[in-house]
Amino acid sequence: MKPLLLLFFLSTSAFSQVQWTKIPADYQLFPRDEKNSAEVEFQFTSKTDTEIQIQVYGNDQLLNTLKESVKANTSNSIKIPIEAKPISYDFQIKIANESITKRGIVAGDFIVMYGQSNIKALSGIDHFKVDTKYLRNFDTKNPAEPYSWSTADLPYGSVGVIGLKLQQLILDKYGIPTCILNAGVGGASLYSLIPGNGLNYQTLMDRVEKSGAKGNVKAIIWRQGEAETCNWYMDIIDYPILFGQFMDHINKDFPEIIKFYNIQTGILHCNQMEEAGQLREYMRSTKYLFPKVETTNMHHLPLSDDVHYSSEAYIQTAEELLPLLGRDIYQDQNLPEIHPPDIQKIWRNAMGDTLILVFEEGQKIQYPTPKTINGFTWKMEDYFYINTITAHQDGIIQKAWAEENRVYLKLNWPINGGFVTYLPSYATSSPPKQEVHLTNSRGLRAMSFYQFPILPMLPTPRITNIQKLEPGKIRLTFSDKGNYIVERRSLTSDGYTVLVSLNNADSYTDEVDLNQRWEYRIKRVDEFAQSDYSNTVSHIPPPIVEDFAPRNIMQNEKGPFVIKGKNFGTEKGKVNEKVEILTWKDSEITFNLSSTFLPGNFNLSFETADEQTFTVQINVDALLPIENNYLSIAYPNPVSTKYLNISSTMDILEMHLILPTGQWQKLKSKKLGKHDYQIDTEHLSSGQYILLLQGQKEKEILRFTKY
Structure with missing residues (x-):
């Protein structure tokens, strides 16, 4: 039976009315283009005039049906776009009484x-x-x-x-x-x-x-x-x-x-x-x-x-x-730390007793603590080889630690130069084990390096002065003339950016937005060596208050209050003894009052960690104190609709509205029921408002917010 079956297929192929020169294979991937799509091409020739129909399915759902007339003995090409997405395309083809199905076609990437x-x-x-x-x-x-x-x-x-x-x-x-x-x-x-x-x-x-x-x-x-x-x-x-x-x-x-x-x-x-x-x-x-x-x-x-x-x-x-x-x-x-830390430079200090291993900017190197396994203690210090090979470790390292993108090796005796190898060339156990590694904060292990050269360090420079010039300029003054690299960072940046390389200079003028905070540092360089970084200096713009609420308060209110603006700094500053800080951010400070103020206008003074001061004013209503017996409620609160509703257990004779500016105005209200009222808030701008309700004997104060 098998030979007969083979002959049947050969016979069917020989008498087919369609010759395909290009047709996708089942499960084929087509490379996506810059528009995130690909084209599936069908090339064929028919022996007779006929019609071709192609039904396109995506994840088993019919997406499209194409029909075209086909002339005999003419080369034809149909290109159908598909998307590079989690979509598996099937094509059902009917032509000249023949049916073909191609399954599992996708668009995507080759690796x-x-x-x-x-x-x-x-x-x-x-x-x-x-x-x-x-x-x-x-x-x-x-x-x-x-x-x-x-x-x-x-x-x-x-x-x-x-x-x-x-x-x-x-x-x-x-x-x-x-x-x-x-x-x-x-x-x-x-x-x-x-x-x-x-x-x-x-x-x-x-x-x-x-x-x-x-x-x-x-x-x-x-x-x-x-x-x-x-x-x-x-x-x-x-x-x-x-x-x-x-x-x-x-x-x-x-x-x-x-x-x-x-x-x-x-x-x-x-x-x-x-x-x-x-x-x-x-x-x-x-x-x-x-x-x-x-x-x-x-x-x-x-x-x-x-x-x-x-x-x-x-x-x-x-x-x-x-x-x-x-x-x-x-x-x-x-992101800086998606790549394993990779050594860039190794510097030797002037005394020769400290080496500084510098990795890429933005890496946050983690130095491992000793680890004892099966009675053996693994110490990272044992796997730096300074001017030696794996077989001859001499215990030259007294201690080691990491700061930002640097590792510091304090030596037991000074050296004049040479090289450092990180990690042994081979393991002494099988399977190999190496239980301590330098990593970054994502846990990626540093690239091993071999006999990386040690370079001498130049004397560390100093920035002696930072001066604000108008308009939009900052001048840095250095301790002496030399060749320097100047770096700068903003409060929101991840790291420093190189601004300029200077030759034989003792100052530099930078053009910046003076409303932002900037930090500067420099390092001395020559053809073969460089210094450690200088001290950092900062341009600190004055704090700016853009919004403060609520400005108008009741005498017995404690808060919370919110100051919005910029340049407040990220460290908590100094405040008036009557103020209790809740949060302190560069663009927002929240606080409570720790004691009651008498009626009137009061300035609260704040001092940033950079010793810059600013004030906000609070207006304490002179009618207070009024004891609220919670006889009334206002709703919806906050109000974003046209009307504010008030329900009360007392007969309200008068209503007064205190605006965010401290101004008063008498309100007209619409009475909806015996103790239900409605006031029109459509004309009010966004902010916090105070309602003074006057009854026969009682007074009550309500607060509401308009959005």
Whole structure:
């Protein structure tokens, strides 16, 4: 029966009235364009005059029906737009008495993953459950068989745990379907992954071209280096040359990529070579050598053996990659700490007994406390190697600490210069363990570095004066002439911004908005060295009161009162002894009165933490005190409608309204019932008002707010 069935299909194909030259495959992903959409093209020729009908379904809902007349023996093309969203498109096609259905088509992004087994990352894939309805793969189980489209969990989950988790995260956060082309090869050296040295790169490019990803790859994620670390030191010596050749091919074959993410290899036990630290240092430096490269690492993530990580580690790697891809591809925020801290400079003070390790501006370095595990105490000080190698730690560090983006190493004896290595070149246990790391406030571990040079520090300068000039200028005066970098920040900025580099200068004039607060600092620089930062000086604008309420109060009222404005500062200032501060912000202060004022007008004085003063005036009603017996209520309160209603248990003979300005006016009211009244508030502006109600014997005061 099987041969007969095959003949039937061949016969059907031979007598088909339609020849398709382009038609989507089931589960195919089409690359999105800058408008977040893609086109699905149908190209065909019919042997007879006929009509084609294409029904377009999105997530099983009919979206559109297209009908076109078709002439015989004429090439036809129909392009149908689809959106790059969590939408799975199906196409039902009817032409010349034939019906075809294409299912699971999506629009989105291609991402390539390449390197060794830690980027393939299949460990735990069978137990990692993800809804792959909008996630795609293009691969084959058997190299002898053609590639085919599938959901990302098929065939055999070859996108890997990092890839599959990253696809899930991108879809959940940015709503974009993806196809991961993971071409990682277990145990592969860098040499074997370069074109001309085997079939690995050719296999990658074959998948890229046949999937339609050529010219449409958003990013490449690369993890490699274990082969060299676990082999011969000459492989490490040759690595920079080979990586340069590799990047030449990447730039030629993938000119469209936005980023190439290079994951620094870990600390391994397999072959205890000092040169392994040199390899990690080169990986760290690639972001400064190649324009599109960004670096990250997997340090401190749990390993399952000497080289490979646990599935939890692979999942965390995807989670740490997501903000980088979000920034670079999906227009998300560019926050300083989404990247692991990376060393920028190491300075030695004039005495030679303190080193200052400087990381990127905006990093908030966390220095770990000692950690005792199984009787062994891990101390971060033991994993800085100053003018030495992993095998010879000499205990030179007396103490260490972190402040903002800097780590300070206080030494037991002075040094003249040299280098610092952070983290050992190799591990002495298997699986490798390194239980203490420098991190930032997001928990990302610092990039390891090897024999990073120590530079001398110049004398620390001082800013001796800051002077306000008119109009809109601030003049800084320095302690002496020199070459300086001037930096400035505002009250709302995350960090300092470099304003200017000065040569042989002893002052600088800045043009700014004098109504804002500004802080300045400088550092001395020359061709080979720099100083620590100077003292900071501030331009502090005077506090401005823009609104204060309520200005008119009853004699027995305590608050709360609200002052709105700007330049109050963020630290609590000094106040009158009759004032109790509730909150103090740069643009708002709230307070209560701690004692009762006599009737009249009173100025309350406030002094900011910067010793600038301002006052507000409170008007205490002279008719008070009047005891409220809660005989009346006003509603709705606040009032945004035309009328305010008053219900009372007393007969109201007169009503007076006290305006926010303190002025009085007699009110006319409409009586709705025996003790129900209505007043027109349409003419009143927004603010707080006081109603004085006069009965036969009683008086009562009500307050209401008009919106």
